[in-house]
Amino acid sequence: MDDLERIAALRRMKGLALVLLFAAAALYVVARANEAASTTWGYVRAFAEAAMVGALADWFAVTALFRHPLGIPIPHTAIIQNRKDQIGRSLGEFVETNFMSSDVIGERLATAGGGRRLGEWLSDPGHAARAARAAGDVIHGVIEVIDDTQVQEGIERIIENRIRSTPVAPLLATTIDLAIEGGHHQRLLDAILSGLQGFLDDNRLTFRERLEQESPWWVPGAIDDRIFAKIYDSLSRFLVDVGREPAHEVRRSIETRVASFADRLRNDQGMLAKSEQFKEELLAHPDMQAWMSSLWKDAKRGVMDAASRPDSELNQRITTSLRNLGERLCTDVELQAKVDRWVAQALGYVIDNYRSEVTTLIESTIARWDGDVTARKMELQVGRDLQFIRINGTIVGGLAGIAIHTISEVLLK
DSSP, X not given: OOHHHHHHHHHHHHHHHHHHHHHHHHHHHHHHHHTTTOHHHHHHXXXXXXXXXXXXXXXXXXXXXXXXXXXXOOTTOSHHHHTHHHHHHHHHHHHHHHTSOHHHHHHHHHHHTHHHHHHHHHTSHHHHHHHHHHHHHHHXXXXXXXXXXXXXXXXXXXXXXXXXXXXXXXXXXXXXXXXXXXXXXXXXXHHHHHHHHHHHHXXXXXXXXXXXXXXXXXXXXXXXXXXXXXXXXXXXXXXXXXXXXXXXXXXXXXHHHHHHHHHHHHHOHHHHHHHHHHHHHHHHSHHHHHHHHHHHXXXXXXXXXXXXXXXXXXXXXXXXXXXXXXXXXXXXXXXXXXXXXXXXXXXXXXXXXXXXXXXXXXXXXXXXXXXXXXXXXXXXXHHHHHHHHHHHHHHHHHHHHHXXXXXXXXXXX
């Protein structure tokens, strides 16, 4: 029921109680006028008289809860107006004692089947998408309000500490060992040889001109051509031979030197010191500092954009994950029990540590209300049912009047 419906119902019940009071008054007048004619009217008069008394007494009692009867400031009336703060405190303590209990909540959750219901809800694609959008809104809101400076400084410290705590030389040596073990150095050498061959081909004329410039003036050009062709062809064949033969001595020599360099990286204190010095120079370089400073801004921009778009990969992945979780919850009894247990533990922790906040909330909320407003709010909630007290008082009072009149007649006769 909304307030308008409650007001209408309250007025109807007040009208009914008032009609009964007027009816009792009218009946009293009629009985009083005809009492001498018949003893029966004496009983009627006694009924009406006691009914009026009961109706007025109960009207006073009900009205005194919410306001001063007839506006007269009689002591101990307008109870709710005058004692709303104490009522708010008592109501808060009642709720805290009887409802905010981990045992009560746990008992209710044990029979609610929250894990299974959550699974049924999330397994629906529409519900999973709605939950994903809500999660995206939460992510967007959290990232938007956090302190960028603190996060950025934290990221920079993490990166710097991680880099400083990782020795460069042994790491590079391990990388070289893995490259040799997997044959990656041979593929790198093949690429280098191919690049050298292309470099020679692209710059053949340049090398020929340089030989002509370096050659004595008295050497004929034909001889320079033959010398250049011999050197160029020999170098080209050498590169081709090294590239074609996996077991070529040059390859073995390079592999040996690379392996030796890896050993030096591990054991040579000079190499270790130089690598650490290079690492510190790298961390202090302005470009490195600028890159670390841009990490959080770029990540924040990307996450906020993804969280705000329903068609983003982030939201799609969240939706898929939630739907898969829902499907598991529908069939996995053990997972359902875990979810129910987690929820019960979380609520139990909140209740055990913060249930006094409920009392404070109720008490402070009612304390802020105006006394008249509080009385009207409560009268709208329970006033209709309280009118039955007036109605019952009218009827019960009338019956009590008949009983007293009967006893009087019997005793007097």
